[in-house]
Amino acid sequence: MSNLQLLRDLQGTLDNLRTIERDLSALPPDLATLDQKLKAVRKEKAEKSKLLESLRTKRETHAKDLAAADKAIAGIRSHLKEATQKVQYAALIREQEEHERAHNAAVRPMKEADAQIQQLELEVADLTARETAQAGEFAVLHEAFLAEHVNQVEARVTLRAKRAELEAAMAPADLVKFNKILEARQGRAVVAVDNGLCGGCRTRVRPVIASQLREGKLLLTCESCHRFLYLA
């Protein structure tokens, strides 16, 4: 098979695949509603899980501050027992008060975080249960939908295999170029020249290109839109 023929076949295969994908993604109303609900639940769950993660991190910081303050307080207490001079004693007390302030400053936000974490964990668990139930319901209905579209499902398998086969048969450089054009040009990388005009961008093809196209020896592209060309 010529390089051009491979490219044309690949384009045709992709066009058919796109049509099938469109049919298979056009869900009936009940399924579409369920799909939307499921997506919304998943989004909410992701947001809450993220929030939960950040709260846990914050709680961790408060817990560390608290542990550090308590450790310092315990150290000071043992020094206090040994303190013999009044000045030394007063300094230790001041230091202890400072760490007690740090202790109190950590306790409150930590307790608040604990309460929020507990609440969020319940909410996430509830969302997970809803997600599981909805996903199960969706899977059943979707399977029925696919069973009604068994021809398209089978055609999709065949077309995907054909696509892989064609891609494997093509020169890698051609495939890279094809895919680049495909992406840049709304899914159309190979077009016919009709009445001397590029079928993609309607630019007139220069006579020298037109005559090379007739010879059919070279792989040619439109000088304006860069799509691969063939003669209609």
Ligand SMILES: [Zn+2]
């Ligand atoms: Zn063009």
